[in-house]
Amino acid sequence: MASPIFSEDYRIMIDILVATRRRAGVSQRSLAARLGKSQSHINMIEQRQRRVELREFYLMCKSLGADPVAVFQEITEALEQQRQAA
Structure with a gap:
């Protein structure tokens, strides 16, 4: 079974987290x-080499000044757009 961190769904989630970080102007x-955490920890997440757990997702969003519910939305x-396009 392939690792979920290599799935298209996971790529979408990480792309949005990266975009959220960049919109916040945070390195x-x-x-x-x-x-x-270390910078390499964040880099590994953004390179899809490390999974993001729910609590970490929440803390990342809060640390960026973003609403976790809005980011999840x-x-x-x-x-949903990806599924409709497929």
């Missing part, structure tokens, strides 16, 4: 510091 290093809408 990987700064986000990592806010989370008490953005992900949900993108996934």
Whole structure:
């Protein structure tokens, strides 16, 4: 079975998290510091080499000043668009 971090759905989620970080004007290093993690931890997430758990998703969004529910809604809408296009 293929790892879920290599799926198209997961790519969409990570792309939206990266876009959220960039919209907030926050570097990987700064986000990592806010989370008490290393910059390489954030980079591994953004390169889809590390999974994001729900709690970490929540903390990432809050650290970026983003509403986790709104970010999740953005992900949900993108996934629905992908399914309709397929």
